[in-house]
Amino acid sequence: MLDPEFDDHKEDIQSSLNRFEKMLNEDENSFFDLDTLEQIAEHYFIQGKFDEGLKACNIGLEHFPYTLELITLKAQILGEMQQAEAGYELIENAMLLFPTDLDLLMVKGSLLSQLKQHEKAVEIFLHILEYAEEKDDVYFRLGLCYLTWPKPREAVDMFKKSLEHNPENENALVELANALDEIGKIEESIPYYEKFIDQDPFSYTAWYNLGIAYSKQKKYEKAIDAYEYSLAIEPTFASSLFNLGNTYMNLEEYVKAEESYRLCLQHDEPNPELYCCLGASLERQKQFNEALTYYKDAVKIDPLWDEGYYGLAVCLTELDKWFESLHFLKKAIKLNETNPLYWTGLADVEAYLGNSISADEAFQKSLELDSFFAPTWVKWAQMHFELGDYEKSADIMLSAIDELPEEAELYYRSAIFLIKAAQFKEAFHFLETGLMLDYDKHVLIFDYFPNLETQKAIFKLIQQYKK
Structure with a gap:
């Protein structure tokens, strides 16, 4: 050639x-x-x-x-x-x-x-250290080796040494944050980012990574400041725009999240994750028809993107298009059987359509995947309550309490269902425990007993406990 x-x-x-x-x-x-x-x-x-x-x-x-x-x-x-x-x-x-x-x-x-021969790799890097002039890169490679081993604590030490030899090694800074995150010490990365930014205040990627570190600590306001500094330096940096949108979603500021995602779409290649996030921001604003268009765009780009089908199902449920929602939920589950939210969504739709046996199976599957999510237990018990099967509702709550013994709402709901099942002694026991855990949550009981005389009797019981 x-x-x-x-x-x-x-x-x-x-x-x-x-x-x-x-x-x-x-x-x-x-x-x-x-x-x-x-x-x-x-x-x-x-x-x-x-x-x-x-x-x-x-x-x-x-x-x-x-x-x-x-x-x-x-x-x-x-x-x-x-x-x-x-x-x-x-x-x-x-x-x-x-x-x-x-x-x-x-x-x-x-x-x-990469071949998982980590000890041999470490031996080679240590040998190189004796002769290398740019030791920061060798320490960086050692850190990566330990990170994939995985030995994140050793990786932290290596990335710190890399930064000691070259404080401007931004790759080492990013990986240090990742390693610290793995050992639950992400907050320790902040001073390193701040030092780096002091030396190079116009590094938009450093500001971006500082934003990620704050986001992981749920310090969302500080994360927003960091992302905005990044964008002030480089307004077209799609990663900062995307993560800014995610941060606004965490703060439930859905209009601002939508704005960030739309700006990101102007500067990034269309991709299913971005379309789903934009769809979710619209969904939270109850703009379900517009959200549908972006979820459709997501699965058009990638027909295997299960989150897109789930988003379609959620919007269709809100628009009372239950059979269409059922279709997309089953599609999402076929692609990803391990997401408990998909199974709970399927259970909700099956319950609405009157398929209580199928709903039971879906609730059970969801709880097999995540038994520590109280709303799923509550929804399942509520379905049987609405079917008039109060004992089944109470049994579900008892199982929930086994998993979440500190969740006051579950005790109150157990009391409600047991009262409905005429098991008053047991009901009072759960009511008492609920009052001990969180007294203020007792108000949810009154929603289930609209009769004024019944409310007075329950209120009297609660007042006795308070005394």
């Missing part, structure tokens, strides 16, 4: 890329010098276009077979393509010729880590 008549001048990277892609598409011959091929391969690697990067490496190695830069880059690309064994074999062969080359050793260590 090399033309013997070649121009010796340096091309700019874009014209080189255009010529390279034309050569591939039209199966032409075209000459590229070694430096240009390295630039092309590295460009594709950085862009995540690994197939094209691999082709550039292969073309280069056909004509320059002992070029270390192309060998190491090809091995890294193979690793990214989940072909770590092939990458490792390539490095081993190269090391027969260049046994002490540190770049080859670095890639070898990373590939060993």
